[in-house]
Amino acid sequence: MKKLLSLTALGLALTLGAGAHAAEDAKAPTKQQSKMATCNKDAGDMKGDERKAFMKTCLSNKPATQQDKMKTxxxxxxxxxxxxxERKAFMSECLKK
Structure with a gap:
């Protein structure tokens, strides 16, 4: 009887722990996580130093300068x-962002 009670208590504890962990995973992304996702999307196919510079600017709290926008x-x-x-139209739209 004691074993059955102990196993039941252990099972309940594991179930509650798993439920709390699942609820923790389901939280909405933080502001920084959302910002990172947006910057990654905006970086597109950039690679190397260009991407690194873009991400640094994008993730900083400062708005991008016109020169930074032009480079990107x-x-x-x-x-x-x-x-x-085609390029002219693309540049116009890109610089408006």
Missing amino acids: CNADAKAKTLKGD
Whole structure:
């Protein structure tokens, strides 16, 4: 009888612990996690130092300068091999963000 009671108590404790852990995992992402996800998405196909610089600027609390935006948009346009009116339209939209 004591063993049955002990096993029941252990099972209950494990169930409650697992439920609390699942609830913890289901929490909404923090502000920093959301910001990181957005910056990763915006970085797109950037690589190396360019990506590192972009992420540093994006994750900082300071808004990006026009020069930073221009660098990022130019890199994106180059990666997409845009030319002429297509590039012009893309740059216009990119710089508005």
